Each structure stands twice: as C-alpha cells, then as structure tokens.
Amino acid sequence: xxxxxxxxxxxxxxxxxxxxxxxxxxxxxxxxxxxxxxxxxxxxxxxxxxxxxxxxxxxxxxxxxxxxxxxxxxxxxxxxxxxxxxxxxxxxxxxxxxxxxxxxxxxxxxxxxxxxxxxxxxxxxxxxxxxxxxxxxxxxxxxxxxxxxxxxxxxxxxxxxxxxxxxxxxxxxxxxxxxxxxxxxxxxxxxxxxxxxxxxxxxxxxxxxxxxxxxxxxxxxxxxxxxxxxxx
Amino acid sequence: xxxxxxxxxxxxxxxxxxxxxxxxxxxxxxxxxxxxxxxxxxxxxxxxxxxxxxxxxxxxxxxxxxxxxxxxxxxxxxxxxxxxxxxxxxxxxxxxxxxxxxxxxxxxxxxxxxxxxxxxxxxxxxxxxxxxxxxxxxxxxxxxxxxxxxxxxxxxxxxxxxxxxxxxxxxxxxxxxxxxxxxxxxxxxxxxxxxxxxxxxxxxxxxxxxxxxxxxxxxxxxxxxxxxxxxx
DNA sequence: CGCGAGTTTGAGGCTGTTCAAAGAGGGTGG
DNA sequence: CCACCCTCTTTGAACAGCCTCAAACTCGCG
Numbered sequence: 020x021x022x023x024x025x026x027x028x029x030x031x032x033x034x035x036x037x038x039x040x041x042x043x044x045x046x047x048x049x050x051x052x053x054x055x056x057x058x059x060x061x062x063x064x065x066x067x068x069x070x071x072x073x074x075x076x077x078x079x080x081x082x083x084x085x086x087x088x089x090x091x092x093x094x095x096x097x098x099x100x101x102x103x104x105x106x107x108x109x110x111x112x113x114x115x116x117x118x119x120x121x122x123x124x125x126x127x128x129x130x131x132x133x134x135x136x137x138x139x140x141x142x143x144x145x146x147x148x149x150x151x152x153x154x155x156x157x158x159x160x161x162x163x164x165x166x167x168x169x170x171x172x173x174x175x176x177x178x179x180x181x182x183x184x185x186x187x188x189x190x191x192x193x194x195x196x197x198x199x200x201x202x203x204x205x206x207x208x209x210x211x212x213x214x215x216x217x218x219x220x221x222x223x224x225x226x227x228x229x230x231x232x233x234x235x236x237x238x239x240x241x242x243x244x245x246x247x248x249x250x251x
Numbered sequence: 252x253x254x255x256x257x258x259x260x261x262x263x264x265x266x267x268x269x270x271x272x273x274x275x276x277x278x279x280x281x282x283x284x285x286x287x288x289x290x291x292x293x294x295x296x297x298x299x300x301x302x303x304x305x306x307x308x309x310x311x312x313x314x315x316x317x318x319x320x321x322x323x324x325x326x327x328x329x330x331x332x333x334x335x336x337x338x339x340x341x342x343x344x345x346x347x348x349x350x351x352x353x354x355x356x357x358x359x360x361x362x363x364x365x366x367x368x369x370x371x372x373x374x375x376x377x378x379x380x381x382x383x384x385x386x387x388x389x390x391x392x393x394x395x396x397x398x399x400x401x402x403x404x405x406x407x408x409x410x411x412x413x414x415x416x417x418x419x420x421x422x423x424x425x426x427x428x429x430x431x432x433x434x435x436x437x438x439x440x441x442x443x444x445x446x447x448x449x450x451x452x453x454x455x456x457x458x459x460x461x462x463x464x465x466x467x468x469x470x471x472x473x474x475x476x477x478x479x480x481x482x483x
Numbered sequence: 484c485g486c487g488a489g490t491t492t493g494a495g496g497c498t499g500t501t502c503a504a505a506g507a508g509g510g511t512g513g
Numbered sequence: 514c515c516a517c518c519c520t521c522t523t524t525g526a527a528c529a530g531c532c533t534c535a536a537a538c539t540c541g542c543g
Binding site: 082085086107114133136137144146150152153154155164165166207 | 317335382
C-alpha cells in the first residue's frame with residue numbers, strides 16, 4: 020500500500036530500460052508482503068490472481084504429484100519474478116512457493132500485466148528473457164537427469180546453489196539459506212538417503228562440510244571435477 | 252526471397268493480434284528454406300544469426316553432452332518458433348534441430364527481432380507465451396523423470412506424441428513421422444533396449460502396434476491408465 | 484538379393500531404492 | 514539452565530529396476 024521505493028528495484032534486470040516514471044507507475048499498483056520461513060506465498064492449483072517479484076529472501080517452488088510425491092521445481096532468488104501464470108497461459112498456479120528464509124515479495128494483480136506491456140515493450144522483452152533463462156535451466160536439468168548418475172547430479176545441484184546463493188566464509192562457501200538433504204533429493208530426483216550417503220562420502224574427502232540444514236562447500240573445484248564426470 | 256504468402260502464417264498464435272500490414276512487414280525480411288529428412292537446420296554451438304518458424308514438417312531438437320551422449324530436448328511442430336537464442340540471452344544455439352520429415356522453415360535474421368517488438372508489443376507477448384508453454388512442458392518432463400518409472404515415462408511420451416503429431420487411422424492413431432526406439436529412449440532418458448521391451452509388452456497387450464520407425468497406438472485410453480500409474 | 488540400419492530378446496551385474504533403526508542437533512518448556 | 518523431544522541425518526542390509534553386453538533377427542532399400 021504505502022509507496023515502494025524505486026531504489027529497491029531500479030537495478031533489477033526486469034526493469035532495465037524502463038524510465039523512473041514507468042517504474043513508479045508499476046510500483047503504484049503493487050503491494051509488499053512479508054513471508055515467514057515455511058509459509059507459502061500461494062498454493063499449487065489456486066487461481067492465479069497475482070504475480071510476484073522476490074525482493075529479499077529465498078523461496079523453493081514445489082510441485083506435488085497425484086500420488087503425493089514432491090519435487091522442487093526451482094529456487095527463487097532475489098530479483099526473480101514468479102507466479103507468472105499469465106505467461107504460461109494458465110488460470111491456476113502450477114506450483115507452491117514456500118519461503119526457505121524470511122522473504123519479502125512485491126505483488127501485482129494479474130490484470131495489470133497487459134496494461135504495463137502495452138505501455139512498454141521493453142518490459143515484455145525483459146520478462147521473456149527471464150523466462151527464456153529458466154527454460155534453459157530446465158533443459159539443463161532434463162539433460163542431467165537423463166544422462167548423469169546421481170552423484171554427478173547432486174554435484175551439479177550443489178554447484179548451482181553456491182552460484183546462486185553462495186556466501187563466502189573463512190573455510191569455504193556456505194549455502195545462504197536452510198536446506199535439508201530432503202530438499203537436495205527433491206531437486207535431483209533421488210532420495211534423502213542417497214543424498215546423505217553422497218554428502219558423507221564428500222565430507223570424508225574434504226569436499227564439503229555438512230550440518231543440520233546446512234552445507235558448506237570447502238572445495239568447489241573438486242566438486243566441479245566430480246560434476247564433469249572426469250573422475251574415476 | 253520471393254514474397255511469402257501471408258495466408259501461410261495468418262492463423263498462427265505467434266501472429267495473433269497483428270495486422271496484415273505488420274505481418275507483411277515481417278515476412279518481407281524472411282526467407283523460406285526447405286529441409287530434407289536427416290538434415291539439420293543449424294548445429295549446436297553455432298553462432299545464432301537467425302531465428303526460425305516451422306511451417307511444415309517435423310524437427311527433433313537434440314543436445315549432445317560433453318561425453319557424447321545424446322538426448323532429444325523437444326520436438327518442433329508446425330507453427331512453433333525455434334532457434335530463438337535471442338530470448339535466452341545466448342550467442343550460440345544450444346541444440347541441433349534435425350528434420351524427422353521433410354520440412355519447410357521461415358528464417359529471420361536475429362537483428363530484426365528487436366525492431367519487430369518495438370513496433371508491436373503483441374509479438375513479444377505471443378512469443379513469451381510460446382516460451383512459457385515450453386517451460387511448462389519442461390517442468391512436466393522434469394517431474395516425470397524425477398518421480399516415475401521408465402514405463403510410465405514412455406507412456407507419457409507416446410501420449411504427448413499422438414497429441415502433437417497423431418493421425419487417425421482405421422485401426423488407431425499413428426505417429427505422423429518416422430520415429431525410432433532410439434528416439435523414444437532419448438526423449439525419456441532410457442535405452443533403446445528398454446523401450447523395445449516395453450513396446451513389445453504393450454503390443455502383446457494390444458495397446459500399440461510397432462514397426463520399423465513406426466508406431467500406431469491402438470488403445471490410447473489404456474496407455475493413459477498406464478501413464479497415470481493406476482495399474483498393478 | 485544382399486546389405487545395413489533398426490529391432491528384439493536374453494543374461495548378468497550394478498546403481499540406487501526401500502525398509503529399518505539408531506544417532507545427533509537445536510529449540511522449547513519446565 | 515538443563516532435559517526433553519521433534520526433526521533431520523546417518524548408516525546398514527536386502528532387493529529391484531534398469532543398464533550393459535551380446536547376439537540373433539527382420540525389414541526395406543539400393
């Protein structure tokens with residue numbers, strides 16, 4: 020409700036090439052919302068009435084299959100748009116975004132998207148590139164799941180995580196939000212047991228340091244080699 | 252070179268809400284190209300100088316991994332745009348589209364995309380929806396690969412094929428282009444051996460009728476049940 | 484008619500799952 | 514402040530689905 024400061028979003032790719040005036044016009048239609056860890060922004064299957072931008076924090080988007088199995092479709096990082104069912108020609112949300120850490124999201128009613136785009140083609144181009152990038156990531160994941168063994172898939176997933184949410188520490192790079200073995204399993208299409216075994220083995224080799232919902236990568240280069248499949 | 256008739260593309264989703272004049276302006280910059288079966292429109296890794304629309308025929312887009320394994324990323328059906336690296340923020344093509352049947356494609360130089368979009372926001376919206384749909388399909392495939400056993404994945408793949416390229420015949424629905432066991436394996440992340448075994452079993456049950464690079468679905472409903480995983 | 488690409492089928496082994504149970508970390512309430 | 518409990522994690526053992534390796538078969542084209 021209260022005005023959202025333009026400086027919060029000015030630098031985001033989505034708003035590239037937009038004038039301050041145009042950004043302000045968009046923000047005038049937006050609301051801010053805080054999401055606590057474990058809380059969902061919306062639920063899979065709900066009618067899509069809003070779309071969102073993650074300002075701060077971290078979300079994991081899950082899908083539940085008919086038989087109750089859950090997978091993590093993707094992580095949402097600050098600056099990403101999500102809940103963008105409009106672009107997918109859908110009436111309902113295909114997944115559930117849950118806060119992994121405390122988060123702040125900007126919300127717009129879906130109706131305003133058409134208006135915004137009419138007024139500024141750049142916005143559509145920027146959004147398309149964002150979705151295009153996600154499509155590429157999805158294809159990468161498909162290729163990995165089709166061709167790679169579990170250990171390499173997990174290595175790739177962890178490398179992606181430190182790339183997108185890595186925080187340098189004295190002894191390595193930490194993943195900057197709480198993440199469980201179960202989460203990693205759901206990102207790679209395996210079980211928490213297998214992930215646990217793999218991480219234990221890596222810890223023995225000095226590649227990582229585990230912990231309850233924590234992961235510290237000691238040797239990213241070593242992981243990279245594993246991911247490439249150049250190992251024994 | 253020679254003018255491409257507007258009527259060929261008028262009805263396509265990509266051109267929805269565009270005026271005849273705008274379409275003609277786009278076609279003025281386009282060239283037509285015929286692609287013979289087995290021939291590639293472009294090669295993975297090449298610099299992206301053009302983007303394309305499939306007018307007629309059928310393409311399979313493959314990616315080759317560093318260690319030489321191949322997967323089929325997706326099939327391109329008439330009306331689809333492809334080679335759209337611009338949207339993905341890429342300089343090079345991420346895959347290789349090969350003609351499964353004789354095909355005709357429309358080609359545009361990548362530079363003109365920006366111009367077209369400036370002149371007509373609808374085009375960007377339409378393209379985004381096309382990419383959004385592909386993103387959804389990719390997520391579906393990821394979910395299937397993560398949670399389903401091979402037989403169900405193959406069932407889903409075949410159902411998708413008859414949906415996108417099915418041709419009614421007296422005894423069932425035929426897949427309208429040459430497709431090998433190897434192809435189906437590369438679409439589902441398995442081996443041609445496993446696919447062959449599964450299709451043989453299905454044929455014994457009367458669900459399908461196989462053949463060299465041919466597949467006829469006799470009982471789509473039965474396949475659907477298999478795909479849903481409601482079976483024994 | 485012969486050759487080659489595509490397909491079928493068998494046997495064996497390995498990766499990763501499933502089932503089971505015990506072990507830690509951290510937050511909470513007494 | 515400590516003890517308890519819940520959740521997450523670790524680890525073992527057995528099993529199974531699928532892959533790998535191998536070989537025969539057949540369709541259709543030249």
